[in-house]
Amino acid sequence: MSLAIFSFIFVMWILIIIGGGLMVLFVGPLSFSGDGDLDPLINSGLKVFIAMILIFIWVFALLKIKNWIFRKIVKS
Amino acid sequence: MEQLIIPAIIAIVVAFFSVYGLTPFVIRALEKRNITVVDANKKEKTMIARPGGLSIIVGIELSLIILYVFFPISEILAVILTTFFAFIVGLIDDRKTMGGWFKPLALAFCAAPILLLGAYDSNLNFPLFGSVSIPLLYMALVVFMIPIMGNTINSIDVLNGVASGFTTIASFALSICLFILQNYEVGIICLCLSFASLAFYKYHKFPSKIFPGDSGAITFGAAYGAIAIIGGVEVIAAIAILPAIINSFLFLSSVKKIVEHREIKNPTSHTDDWKLQTTSENHAPITLVRLLIAKKPLSEKQIGTEIFKLAVFSGILAIITSFMMGVNI
Numbered sequence: 001m002s003l004a005i006f007s008f009i010f011v012m013w014i015l016i017i018i019g020g021g022l023m024v025l026f027v028g029p030l031s032f033s034g035d036g037d038l039d040p041l042i043n044s045g046l047k048v049f050i051a052m053i054l055i056f057i058w059v060f061a062l063l064k065i066k067n068w069i070f071r072k073i074v075k076s
Numbered sequence: 077m078e079q080l081i082i083p084a085i086i087a088i089v090v091a092f093f094s095v096y097g098l099t100p101f102v103i104r105a106l107e108k109r110n111i112t113v114v115d116a117n118k119k120e121k122t123m124i125a126r127p128g129g130l131s132i133i134v135g136i137e138l139s140l141i142i143l144y145v146f147f148p149i150s151e152i153l154a155v156i157l158t159t160f161f162a163f164i165v166g167l168i169d170d171r172k173t174m175g176g177w178f179k180p181l182a183l184a185f186c187a188a189p190i191l192l193l194g195a196y197d198s199n200l201n202f203p204l205f206g207s208v209s210i211p212l213l214y215m216a217l218v219v220f221m222i223p224i225m226g227n228t229i230n231s232i233d234v235l236n237g238v239a240s241g242f243t244t245i246a247s248f249a250l251s252i253c254l255f256i257l258q259n260y261e262v263g264i265i266c267l268c269l270s271f272a273s274l275a276f277y278k279y280h281k282f283p284s285k286i287f288p289g290d291s292g293a294i295t296f297g298a299a300y301g302a303i304a305i306i307g308g309v310e311v312i313a314a315i316a317i318l319p320a321i322i323n324s325f326l327f328l329s330s331v332k333k334i335v336e337h338r339e340i341k342n343p344t345s346h347t348d349d350w351k352l353q354t355t356s357e358n359h360a361p362i363t364l365v366r367l368l369i370a371k372k373p374l375s376e377k378q379i380g381t382e383i384f385k386l387a388v389f390s391g392i393l394a395i396i397t398s399f400m401m402g403v404n405i
Contacts (some may be wrong), residue, residue, distance in 0.1 A: 024208045
């Protein structure tokens with residue numbers, strides 16, 4: 001059982017590193033120009049939105065992994 | 077670096093010995109006033125003093141005030157104030173059971189000193205890829221960080237010695253990471269938390285003489301979260317407490333709402349030889365402990381040891397991550 005949890009922690013760690021890479025390489029440099037003074041606010045708002053989508057995908061992936069671990073336990 | 081050594085030693089000694097010396101008095105005072113709770117995992121009815129947050133906060137605050145006298149920087153003041161406010165929130169929750177939303181909301185306000193004193197850098201640092209500047213998003217992160225860390229440590233406070241032992245391992249790992257990143261001042265602040273929690277572990281370990289309660293567990297979590305923010309090591313700090321994050325994640329994904337832990341069904345029951353086994357109750361939440369005993373029942377001490385092994389593993393991952401911070405691909 002412990003091995004499955006160790007693996008789960010390891011997968012979370014990998015997902016954090018990949019998620020960080022996506023933030024730095026893609027979300028960070030994004031720039032949305034539009035309405036002069038409102039630009040920084042729009043930029044930040046859209047980056048927050050994209051970050052939220054990334055977090056949603058991260059949580060979804062973890063839920064799938066968690067369910068897989070549980071199925072494995074039930075079968076064993 | 078050399079000028080940091082003497083203040084660091086004084087602060088660490090004060091953190092350790094003030095908690096070590098004060099906790100027995102707190103235990104006696106609580107027992108005298110009958111402020112005790114039943115230890116649910118003992119065969120014989122055992123009453124344990126609770127909460128022990130007072131000795132923890134005294135140890136952390138005294139050591140940080142000493143550090144502040146030597147280095148009057150806003151970062152130390154931010155940790156002092158944030159931790160103290162979080163302790164007050166925990167104490168209110170200890171004295172009067174509040175709703176599930178009370179703690180997250182109240183703890184969010186505890187992050188105010190960090191924001192008002194400007195004791196943060198709005199760059200979020202990631203391993204291998206560098207950092208990203210997110211000024212607005214980072215302010216939201218600061219506000220969320222304290223409630224998340226406070227509740228994460230609080231949610232793992234389910235067995236004798238786990239919250240204090242886990243905080244000791246995670247904060248020692250974070251201190252090593254901060255020293256690797258040459259952030260020595262914040263590394264010393266983190267060492268104060270490590271030694272304060274280590275001293276409390278002496279009385280909290282199996283069989284417990286005192287429980288930290290919400291005031292103790294939230295103080296640990298808030299101090300840890302504040303250190304992560306002022307040290308700019310949010311990602312590393314999160315990695316070091318991954319087992320506790322998993323516990324919260326499993327709990328939230330099974331309960332699907334924020335509730336006070338006293339309101340939920342116990343996910344474990346006892347065998348005839350008083351080991352913990354997973355409950356047959358369908359609506360009980362999934363937790364880290366329930367995962368650990370899914371295959372076979374374990375004693376309270378064995379579960380604690382398993383959680384500490386997971387904490388050491390995630391601490392090692394955090395240290396590896398701090399080495400990766402210096403590498404850009």
